[in-house]
Amino acid sequence: MTQAQFDAAVEYVRSLPKDGPVQLSNAVRLEFYALFKQVTEGPVTGSQPWSVQFEARAKWDARHALADMSKEEAMQKYVARLVEVTRESGQPWNPPQ
Template sequence: MSAANFEKAVAVVQGMPKDGPVQPTQAEQLKFYGLYKQANVGDVNTSRPGMMDFTGKAKWDAWKKEEGKSQEDAKKDYVEALLAVLNNHADDEQAQAWIKEITA
């Protein structure tokens, strides 16, 4: 899996329409977030957000789950996770186009 595949996958995730046919679950979105942070920053380097910051804690926890993973492995896992989501919507034309774009 190349860095270009990862960059394409990130662009697809960030560009997915909120009301489009492919809707990653909240758990899948957190997985993408954790892998993205691990791929770009490395291990968690901040303290866990406060008690009332529910979103921040969920994101921090998702990133923490990826701790110890190399940045290359995180990039590979990100692409594989996105392809798994897209393959669940393989009957959708947009999902098929994204799969081709990412794997090209």
């Protein structure tokens, strides 16, 4: 897995139109968010948000679950998950070689 492949995957996810053929559920979007943050910032820091702060708490929990994952593993999982999701939608995306 190269940085260029990860960057291409991130750009693809960011460019997906809301009404396009590849529809990402909120759970999948949260998964991509957590993996992206693990690659770019490392493990989550700071205290856990209050449970009434739904979005902030969900993001923190998703990132906290990846605390022991390496940057390289997070990059691999991000790209692999994108390949899986796009194949399921019938619009396969493959990382550049």
